[in-house]
Structure formats: structure tokens, C-alpha cells
């Protein structure tokens with residue numbers, strides 16, 4: 001959280017949508033007093049205090065993560081895998097990202113919201129890229145977009161930034177290139193490859209990106225990129241020397257059953273806990289223990305007459 005911010009006070013007087021008014025009947029209406037982290041505040045964190053970013057795809061998770069103090073919420077195209085159940089991120093559309101961004105924006109209070117630009121939404125023409133990035137801000141209510149790629153995509157980054165849209169870059173393991181990379185593999189282990197990734201990071205930073213995700217690269221390379229470029233780096237599978245860290249929320253919560261990548265730390269065993277809770281519900285329904293009288297409504301006046309014999 002930015003210094004001097006009183007998260008609880010600000011959250012308690014928030015009211016900008018009918019949903020929020022419904023949830024908080026005593027809140028002051030109309031005025032939107034939210035102060036999400038700004039791009040200059042994020043840039044100023046370079047080398048100061050590590051940034052925290054977690055993916056979110058809906059309002060409920062956004063609210064919980066925001067309450068926990070997560071500073072940036074990424075509506076990642078990882079939703080293609082963890083929400084839609086696909087094997088990769090390639091099928092995600094701009095409409096999907098806009099839809100999920102809007103939900104996240106309704107749930108979040110203080111977090112800076114980043115919407116991922118999906119596959120083919122920025123690679124074909126810079127005009128497409130600006131239009132699609134603009135939709136993610138205007139319709140999705142995100143504060144910035146993220147896109148994958150290095151030197152080849154730098155002119156597109158510059159065009160989007162010139163349109164007044166903040167861009168977060170993403171280099172190293174870029175999941176939209178999964179087929180070109182031959183799978184979700186660590187990048188930059190060999191010297192030449194590492195030099196190329198460093199050059200990519202410099203190109204994206206010089207094109208005007210305000211932060212850069214480093215995914216799936218050796219810690220030494222991430223440290224070198226972090227000390228070379230002037231914008232904050234946010235790592236995932238890139239070691240501790242980045243200016244911040246990002247995790248997919250389902251990974252952080254241990255909600256994925258089979259996948260246990262090395263770079264993920266599970267802060268809970270969400271999969272087991274959800275299964276146990278749902279099992280408890282099923283057991284109690286079968287035994288007619290749920291709903292109990294405390295969950296059951298009663299009539300205000302005389303009960304219904306008894307019918308039948």
C-alpha cells in the first residue's frame with residue numbers, strides 16, 4: 001500500500017455503483033473517492049519496496065485480494081487456462097478480457113488493475129493494438145494493459161503509450177508463444193538467449209512501458225535486467241531480485257490439482273479445502289442436517305392448516 005493511505009477508511013466510504021451501495025447501505029452515495037495506485041506511484045517503487053501483483057478474474061476475488069493489500073490486480077489471459085479450462089492462453093479474446101476486467105473493477109477498491117492483451121489483439125497492426133488496448137480501459141475499466149514481447153513489439157508499445165494508455169511489458173517465457181518456444185519452458189539459460197532477453201527488456205522499457213513482467217528466466221538474468229532498466233520489474237519464476245512479484249491467484253491458493261510448477265509457492269491448499277467443504281455440504285444434505293432451523297424461514301402469522309389425514 002502506498003505510504004499514508006488509510007485503506008479501511010477509504011474503502012468504507014466508497015460508493016460508485018448500485019452493487020456497492022447495496023452492499024454498504026450506510027456508505028456515502030455517488031462520490032467515487034477510490035484512489036487506486038497510479039502509474040507514477042508504481043514507477044516510483046523501483047528499487048524501493050517490492051510491488052505485489054496477483055491475477056484476478058472476478059469481483060469476489062478482486063475484493064479479497066484488494067482487502068489483503070495486493071497492490072496490482074492482473075486480469076491475465078491465464079484465465080484461458082484456469083477459468084476456461086484450456087491447455088493454453090491462445091483462445092482468449094478481447095471480449096473475454098473486457099468482461100473479466102469489468103468484474104474485477106467492480107470488486108477492487110485500491111488496486112491498480114492491469115488487463116492483459118490477448119493473442120492477436122496487438123500483433124497484427126498497431127491500429128488494432130491501440131483500439132483493443134483502448135477497449136480494455138474504456139469498457140473494462142482497467143488502468144493499464146499488458147502485452148508480451150520484446151524488441152519486435154516495441155514500436156507497438158510506443159504507439160499505445162502515445163495514445164495515453166499505460167503499458168506493462170512481459171518478456172522471457174511468453175505464454176502466447178508457447179508453440180514457438182516448444183512448451184512452457186524456462187528461457188535465457190544460455191548466454192545468447194539471455195542477451196536477447198536483456199535487449200528485449202531494454203527495448204520495451206525505452207518504448208515507454210511503465211513496468212515489465214519477467215517470466216520464467218534464471219534469477220541472475222532477472223537481477224541483471226532489474227539493475228539495467230529504469231522501470232520496475234515484476235517477476236514470476238524469475239527469482240527474488242525483481243522489483244516485485246506476481247502469482248496466479250489459483251496457484252497462490254493451491255487450487256490447482258495437478259500442476260505444481262517449481263516457481264509457485266502455495267500459500268494454502270485451496271483445492272483440498274474446497275473439496276472438503278463441498279463434501280460436507282453433500283453429507284449434510286443427504287442426512288437432512290442442512291438446512292437447519294437457523295437457516296429456515298418461518299411464517300409471520302398462523303401456520304397453514306394441516307391437510308390430508
Ligand code: KIV
Pocket residue numbers: 055074075076077078079116213215236246248
Ligand atoms: O496471464 C497471466 O496470468 C500472466 C502472468 C502469469 C504474469 O501473464
